[in-house]
Amino acid sequence: MPPIIKKLFIWGNLGLVLFLIASVARDESREWKKYQKKFFELEAQELQTKLASSADEEEKHSLEKQIRAKKKAGLEVRQMIVGDLNRIDRCITCHVGMDPLSNPALETPFKENPYRGHPGDFLKTHAPNKYGCTVCHQGQGLATTVKDAHGFVKHWEEPLLKPPFIQASCAKCHANFENIPYAQTAKLGKELFTKNGCYGCHAIKGWGGIISEDLGEIASKPLSRALAGLDLSKTKLSEDQMNIQTYIMLHLTKDPMELVPGDPLGHMGDPISPSGMPPFYLELKEDEAKAIATYLMSMASEKMPHDYYVYAPPKPEPSFDSPAERGKYVYQKYGCAACHGVEAKDGHRNFNAQGPGQDPNAEDQIAQMAKGKEPNLRETAGTFTREELRVKIQNGVPSTDIVKFKADGPTPPLYMPAWKDKIKGQELEDLITYLLSIAKKGEEW
Amino acid sequence: MAGSTQTPETPKTNGLEALLAKITGNGFKLPSNADEAKKLVTNSQVWRSVFRGGVWKNTPRDRAAHIIGNVWLHLHPVRVRPRALKITYSWGMGGISFWLFLLLTISGILLMFYYRPSPDMAYRDMKDLEFAVSYGWFWRNMHRWGAHAMVITVILHMIRVFLTGAYKSPREFNWVIGVVLLSLTLFLSFTGYLLPWDQLALWAVTVGTNMAGATPFLGNEGPFSALLNIRINNDVRFGLLGGTTVGEATLIRFYVLHCVFVPVIAGALLMLHFWRIRKDSFSAAPYSPNEEKVEVWPNLIAREYVAAALTTVAILVWTLLINAPLEEAANPTVTPNPSKAPWYFLGLQELLVYFDPWIAGVLLPNLIIVGLCAIPYIDRNPKGVGYYAWKERPFANTMFLFGVAMWFILIYIGYACRGPAWAWYWPWENWNVHKAPPPATWNIPNLVGGPMMALYFALGIGLPRLIKKELDWRVAIPTTALLSITAGLSLKIFHTLLVNKMDFIAQNIPHFGLGGFVLVSVFLFITIFFGFLMPQRYIREAPFFAIYGPTMTLALLTIGVILKMGARLGFNIKYVFSIPQVNFNI
Known part of the structure; x- marks a missing residue:
């Protein structure tokens, strides 16, 4: 037998033993074990201090027994099987203090995660065995490592909802979430969504404009679909950090034109406009953007059993003293602000439409096209008669009628839809009254 | 050796001896040294009933009996020609492939205990294997990486057999069986690809099975199928999938194919393959003067063991370092862009750029299989059997390696150089940068x-x-x-x-x-x-x-x-x- 075979025989066997031991070591040292172990140690310590201060013999005996039990406690994967919601949540493997079986009180004296009990009294009204964890918190319930379970990993699309996004989960089931004190950020988000006219382009479950996508299930949008056409090079995010939470935030805190640059100069064929979404990042504060994102994160596609929902009657239409005030409400309700600005202060960007200060000879044509704007209603409404304004709102302005800045550039992405089927009757009349009331008065002819 | 240092027997052990003598019913003496102990064990009735043959004396007869008398080893001859032992000759690839087949069988059976082939449960079971089942990750990683390794080793085995002319008469038919086994290896890997039921699985299998829909006459998108009234719900693809798209019927079909149907056929053909190797003799190289055969035990067996051990070590390292991939749960309404077939079929997918699917996906792979099977019947050059013959077989070797190189270059292009919309992206290029669509095409009249x-x-x-x-x-x-x-x-x-x-x-x-x-x-x-x-x-x-x-x-x-x-x-x-x-x- 050649010596090389003998050597390889020894090394091969050594390798087998070594790597099998390594495999055993890897399996035995699973990450969750150290947290569970630490939890029981902390509990034992807690009992130890109680023992030191105890005088009663019988109590001492019982405490010692308890300490021994904690020290001998077997480590195991713990899980809650929530049949109604089709979930298996293993979060309590590390967050042992929240395990309703081993710790029915669901309280611990510890302040730090993962050893503490569940804050607030949520679990009193949301029994853990009926709700589990991930239905509110998201994350990967089946996983048992910190990174995977919290879900900020590639190929897991529902990572942990951190404050304030966690409020979205209240709004998922509670139709009256605006009355819940814990969900005030979600409430603010809904208000801002209306105030900024998001409804003008985005419907929610069928109610709203059709210029862009319905956001009714935006929280469950498949990431690969969200990422298609998105240019992340100008953000500092890698694809791994992308999830729907950051996706929504990016649209509100960055210029959507940079995220979805399109192909305005037609390098690859017909010119394609960048994202038509106006640059709301100029108007929204970080907190406000987060509020809107929180509200939108409640728009998940998951259907729950009906007894998990808290129903609320629809809000009555508010009443107003004057037609102009009601008109202002109509302006907000249908999302006119999306293009014409909050309270019609100024028009938003409409790429490659005509706008002030455009220079056809400038070097950077994209920047010039980006100066395209929707009309400022305070400036223009006054040039219409009441009848003309009515026709305009009823029929809208199709993209083909919008005068382009650069004739061979892309079609401006925003247009005025025909509102005749939506805004009609008294609402339409009041809207016109409102617009004429704020319009700059032209010269009387 | 131990006997000299042992203390005299104490009465207590004598008691035990007496007791054992009583139980066994004859004069029983405790062994006083290691040799005696060994003899005691190997001469015992229990041992002798399990292992045939007498006491191992390491004589040629013993070594021969070790091969003939052992069901696991008896496919080996007792003696082989020394050249067959050389790793530079055989590359050990056939044996390693078989060892991987065994490893995959073992790991696969263990995985079956935790796997339910249903869309609702399959993906969850994958997560369980990774996070909750003891050693679940170990067996799954080993199965995944072992399968990739086996595809590679089987292909390398074929290349080696070609280069040494080992398919020539009388081994033509065994080469054909080998080609079928190669196809079955790919099919085994392909059917297993679907089982995790994640996006990777669903879409790779969708790409792969869509090719079947392009079969001439029998696939709904293939040429001439309209003549036979073939539709999407009665063509060969429908038969393979159990539906018009990859769904739960496909999962159970692929599960049965993967776990039972194909392994049984592959196992039967493996027996035939080995039997023919044995019957057609291991190597047909011309005899050199004074060549004497060497004993299989321990020469060949030791090498086989070493090869298996080192292969296992490599798979273990791979298993420890890299987890088997698992993407999002399968979603038939979300198509990843690009969707890629399993890597060994990516060459064919790349060919879809240049050919209609019935050529790239059906005609060419079948031609490759038929062409490979035909090789021993076309190549009748009597030279170069059993050794590398670059000078005596320049045409055969060059043409074969040209084909192999093309297959792998196409795979590399499909794997590393194709991005969204199957546009060309160099491996270092970012897929987020959009590429212009390919120029418009035209047809030659x-x-x-x-x-x-x-x-x-x-x-x-x-x-x-x-x-x-x-x-x-x-x-x-x-x-x-x-x-x-x-x-x-x-x-x-x-x-x-x-x-x-x-x-x-x-x-x-x-x-x-x-x-x-x-x-x-x-x-x-x-x-x-x-x-x-x-x-x-x-x-x-x-x-x-x-x-x-x-x-x-x-x-x-x-x-x-x-x-x-x-x-x-x-x-x-x-x-x-x-x-x-x-x-x-x-």
Whole structure:
């Protein structure tokens, strides 16, 4: 037998033993074990201090027994099987203090995660065995490592909802979430969504404009679909950090034109406009953007059993003293602000439409096209008669009628839809009254 | 050795001895040293009932009996020729492939305990294996990586067998069985690919099985299928999937195919494969003088053990370092862009750029299998059996390696160089940067394309035979190179001159840059070298119907693939010949 075979025989066997031991070591040292172990140690310590201060013999005996039990406690994967919601949540493997079986009180004296009990009294009204964890918190319930379970990993699309996004989960089931004190950020988000006219382009479950996508299930949008056409090079995010939470935030805190640059100069064929979404990042504060994102994160596609929902009657239409005030409400309700600005202060960007200060000879044509704007209603409404304004709102302005800045550039992405089927009757009349009331008065002819 | 240092027996052990003597019913003595202890065990009735043969004395007879008397080893001969032991000869790839097959069987059976083949549960079971089941990750990683490794080792085994001419008479049929086993290995891996039921699985299998829908006559998108009233819900793809899309019926079908159906067939063919190796003798290399066979035990068995151990170590390291991939749960409504087939089929997927699916996905893979099976019946060169024969088999070796290289280059392109919308992205390029769509394509009119193809095959088969004398390659190769470069260069010049003058060129071939020049030159050189110079030099005098014709047909088809690639990449040509009414496009 050649010596090389003998050597390889020894090394091969050594390798087998070594790597099998390594495999055993890897399996035995699973990450969750150290947290569970630490939890029981902390509990034992807690009992130890109680023992030191105890005088009663019988109590001492019982405490010692308890300490021994904690020290001998077997480590195991713990899980809650929530049949109604089709979930298996293993979060309590590390967050042992929240395990309703081993710790029915669901309280611990510890302040730090993962050893503490569940804050607030949520679990009193949301029994853990009926709700589990991930239905509110998201994350990967089946996983048992910190990174995977919290879900900020590639190929897991529902990572942990951190404050304030966690409020979205209240709004998922509670139709009256605006009355819940814990969900005030979600409430603010809904208000801002209306105030900024998001409804003008985005419907929610069928109610709203059709210029862009319905956001009714935006929280469950498949990431690969969200990422298609998105240019992340100008953000500092890698694809791994992308999830729907950051996706929504990016649209509100960055210029959507940079995220979805399109192909305005037609390098690859017909010119394609960048994202038509106006640059709301100029108007929204970080907190406000987060509020809107929180509200939108409640728009998940998951259907729950009906007894998990808290129903609320629809809000009555508010009443107003004057037609102009009601008109202002109509302006907000249908999302006119999306293009014409909050309270019609100024028009938003409409790429490659005509706008002030455009220079056809400038070097950077994209920047010039980006100066395209929707009309400022305070400036223009006054040039219409009441009848003309009515026709305009009823029929809208199709993209083909919008005068382009650069004739061979892309079609401006925003247009005025025909509102005749939506805004009609008294609402339409009041809207016109409102617009004429704020319009700059032209010269009387 | 131990006996000399042992203390005298104490009465207590005597008691035990007495007790044991009572139980066994005869005079029982405790062993006083290791040899005696060993003898005691191996001579015991229990031992002798399990292991046949007497006490191991390490005589030639013992070593022979070890092979013959052991069911696990008896497929080996008792003695082999020493050359068969050489790792440089066999690469150990057949044995390693079989060891991986066993490893995959073991890990696969263990995985079956935790896996339920239903869309609701399969993905969750994968997560369980990773996060909750003890050693679940270990067996799953090992199964996944072992499967990839086996595809590679089986292909390497085939290459080795080819290069040593080990398929020649009387082993032709065993080579055919080997080709079938290679196909089964790929099919096993492919059916297993679906089982995790994640996005990777669903879409890779969708890409792979869509090809079946392009089968001529029997697939709903294949040529001539309309003649047989074949629809999407009664074609071969429907039979494979159990539906019109990959769904729960597909999962259970693939599960049964993967766990029972294919392994049983592969196992049966493995037996046949080994049996024939044995019966046709291990190596047919010419005997060298004074060559004496060596004993299989321990010479071959030790090497087999070492190979298996080292393979296992490699798989273990792979298992420990990298987890088997698991993407999002399968979602039939979300198509990843790009969707890629399993890596070993990516060459065929890449060919979809240049050919209709019935060619790239059905005709070519079947031609490859048939062509491989035909090799031992075409290659009747009696030389080069059982050893590397670069000088005696230059034509066979070169043409085979050319095909293998093409297969792997295409796989590399599909794997590393294709991004969203199957656009060309270099491996270092970011997929977020959008690429222009490929230029518009055009078809060569049938009246031109048909005769062109006929001419290609006629000249390809005729020319090498027409010139009877041997060409001097010192002249021929530089001439070919020069010719190829000149052709590329003149095309470039013609294009520059004519692109603005002829509407036809401006419209159909708007760009023909440096890339086009290199492409034309290289592809032309390959065509002339493999299609003319090689056969002209080596097989121009071979019998036409038995050897020359079939060989040239296979060679010209292979080169035709390259020519069609060049036509598409350089000149934006989609079809050379097209009958759209029956989906027959080349």
